[in-house]
Amino acid sequence: MDSFFSWINLTEHIVFTLVIVILxxxxxxxxxxxxxxxxVVGLKALxxxxxxIGKVLHNEVTSFVSTTALAKKNVGKESVQRMQLPKKGxxxxxxxxxxxxxxxxxxxxxxxxxxxAYVYTVIDQHWKLQSEAFDKFEExxxxxxxxxxxxxxxxxxxxxxxxxxxxxFPSLRKMETEIVSMTAAMLNGDQDVVGFxxxxxxxSNLMAVKTYRDMAxxxxxxxxxxEIIAPxxxxxxxDKAAHYFGLKVIHTPVGDDFRADVQAxxxxxxENTVMLVASAPQFCHGIIDPIKELSDLAVAxxxxxxxxxxxxxxxxxxxxxxxxxIPPFDFRLPGVSxxxxxxxxxxxxxxxxxxxxxxxxxIRKHQIYTYPEWPGGLYGSPSMAGTRGGGTIASAWVSLKxxxxxGFMDKAKELMDTTEKMMKGxxxxxxxxxxxxxxxxxxxxxPSDKELDIYAVADAMEKKGWTIERNQKPSxxxxxxxxxxTAIADxxxxxxxxxxAEVKENKTLAKKGTAxxxxxxxxxxxxxxxxxxxxxxFSEVYK
Ligand SMILES: *Cc1c(COP(=O)(O)O)cnc(C)c1O
Ligand SMILES: *[C@@H]1O[C@H](CO)[C@@H](O)[C@H](O)[C@H]1NC(C)=O
Numbered sequence: 001m002d003s004f005f006s007w008i009n010l011t012e013h014i015v016f017t018l019v020i021v022i023l024x025x026x027x028x029x030x031x032x033x034x035x036x037x038x039x040v041v042g043l044k045a046l047x048x049x050x051x052x053i054g055k056v057l058h059n060e061v062t063s064f065v066s067t068t069a070l071a072k073k074n075v076g077k078e079s080v081q082r083m084q085l086p087k088k089g090x091x092x093x094x095x096x097x098x099x100x101x102x103x104x105x106x107x108x109x110x111x112x113x114x115x116x117a118y119v120y121t122v123i124d125q126h127w128k129l130q131s132e133a134f135d136k137f138e139e140x141x142x143x144x145x146x147x148x149x150x151x152x153x154x155x156x157x158x159x160x161x162x163x164x165x166x167x168x169f170p171s172l173r174k175m176e177t178e179i180v181s182m183t184a185a186m187l188n189g190d191q192d193v194v195g196f197x198x199x200x201x202x203x204s205n206l207m208a209v210k211t212y213r214d215m216a217x218x219x220x221x222x223x224x225x226x227e228i229i230a231p232x233x234x235x236x237x238x239d240k241a242a243h244y245f246g247l248k249v250i251h252t253p254v255g256d257d258f259r260a261d262v263q264a265x266x267x268x269x270x271e272n273t274v275m276l277v278a279s280a281p282q283f284c285h286g287i288i289d290p291i292k293e294l295s296d297l298a299v300a301x302x303x304x305x306x307x308x309x310x311x312x313x314x315x316x317x318x319x320x321x322x323x324x325x326i327p328p329f330d331f332r333l334p335g336v337s338x339x340x341x342x343x344x345x346x347x348x349x350x351x352x353x354x355x356x357x358x359x360x361x362x363i364r365k366h367q368i369y370t371y372p373e374w375p376g377g378l379y380g381s382p383s384m385a386g387t388r389g390g391g392t393i394a395s396a397w398v399s400l401k402x403x404x405x406x407g408f409m410d411k412a413k414e415l416m417d418t419t420e421k422m423m424k425g426x427x428x429x430x431x432x433x434x435x436x437x438x439x440x441x442x443x444x445x446x447p448s449d450k451e452l453d454i455y456a457v458a459d460a461m462e463k464k465g466w467t468i469e470r471n472q473k474p475s476x477x478x479x480x481x482x483x484x485x486t487a488i489a490d491x492x493x494x495x496x497x498x499x500x501a502e503v504k505e506n507k508t509l510a511k512k513g514t515a516x517x518x519x520x521x522x523x524x525x526x527x528x529x530x531x532x533x534x535x536x537x538f539s540e541v542y543k
Pocket of ligand 1: 201235237308309
């Protein structure tokens with residue numbers, strides 16, 4: 001035994017000497033900087049050292065944040081409890097008071113113009129013009145729309161503030177943190193769930209893909225071309241993210257019920273897979289993927305599962321509470337590692353706000369971009385956008401606060417009632433059907449009669465003044481039910497019935513308009529031609 005230990009000691013000794021020799025060599029050849037770099041990289045590789053460095057860094061950051069002059073303007077008391085949506089919506093008067101408190105908390109330097117970045121506002125006629133444009137808009141939509149009014153007031157008040165530097169406008173940081181917290185609580189996240197506010201569903205999904213790509217880069221550096229597995233019904237933002245960030249999407253089929261095929265996704269997993277994606281619900285037909293089964297798969301395979309809740313994130317929790325049968329889709333499922341949810345959809349705020357939430361801060365770290373070498377200073381940014389307008393953050397915050405749980409429940413009830421009424425009306429029209437079994441406030445209408453060209457029905461509807469969304473593969477039309485539909489649900493059913501009858505009677509209608517165009521595109525086997533057509537289209541309409 002003795003000799004064994006001395007042998008170990010000898011090996012250690014040799015390794016140690018070798019390391020010293022290599023380090024000295026680096027020092028002599030490449031200088032001090034490279035020497036320290038290699039030393040630090042080597043140290044970080046030792047077990048325990050990395051987490052120790054992590055702790056030291058965390059302490060440094062906490063004490064830095066608490067000592068900066070700007071942070072002294074921190075708003076309100078720090079609370080350890082997760083902030084949740086208020087039960088009852090907060091009144092406009094109270095919210096306006098809070099706005100004054102928030103505004104007064106902005107860095108004195110920012111208010112007096114003693115800052116050298118972030119705000120390029122010209123305080124003159126130009127500023128007045130912009131303000132007036134918003135006042136006009138408010139007049140136009142009418143002050144009776146109380147919710148829109150308070151949302152617009154906040155948009156207006158924070159329009160010129162910038163969330164690029166979290167220390168200059170602490171009120172924006174506070175609002176962003178609270179939006180994320182309320183969203184996390186709504187999606188049944190525990191205390192560990194964290195996230196960021198983004199400019200929309202696209203940015204939220206882009207960030208999820210970037211996060212898992214970077215996570216895989218760290219833990220599985222051998223992957224050359226990382227792969228995402230997602231059903232064909234996933235929103236194209238996932239494909240866009242893959243295109244931007246150098247990943248590949250493996251699209252798997254959906255079943256006859258338009259839900260992701262779990263077995264197909266399982267079979268598509270290989271050594272390059274870095275994430276799974278599912279939707280709650282997918283936009284095309286308003287149907288939720290089998291997220292519980294995919295969560296189990298994700299846990300079994302040790303892969304992250306991103307749930308695209310851009311569309312349903314701010315609707316499904318309330319529809320479930322109303323008593324509808326909603327399959328589980330949120331953080332209650334252990335395999336769900338992130339969820340995107342758009343505040344500018346069923347969060348009823350103005351365009352330009354969404355939330356991306358992650359199961360814990362360790363995952364979220366991979367979203368943050370840093371560049372410490374810039375002569376302009378230490379640079380870091382949590383998402384795609386650098387400058388981030390304060391207006392959209394403030395509007396999102398006030399939208400959630402003004403509605404509260406009760407407000408969201410009321411809206412969900414109204415919209416679900418309208419949806420059910422419209423779906424019932426569609427089913428009663430001869431020749432039409434609802435595609436699959438939609439879960440919330442949207443559905444797709446397809447032909448129940450093979451002879452009927454649904455795109456010709458869409459064209460006929462447009463002649464009657466409607467704007468219709470067309471789905472393909474299979475052909476159907478999409479309807480998201482919006483607050484304004486309650487008043488015109490009957491008109492829709494009447495016009496749809498008439499349009500369907502017109503198309504049935506007149507076969508030439510199927511050979512005209514978008515019906516003809518979609519028919520033609522469907523027959524082109526080479527989709528790159530269709531892509532070229534789309535590029536041409538955008539070049540033309542933005543001329
Ligand atoms: C709307 C939507 C997106 C994209 O969001 P934008 O806000 O349009 O950028 C992504 N996924 C789903 C399911 C959506 O409905
Ligand atoms: C059928 O539709 C076409 C195209 O709109 C129209 O020109 C034609 O008059 C219609 N025929 C009948 C019988 O309504």
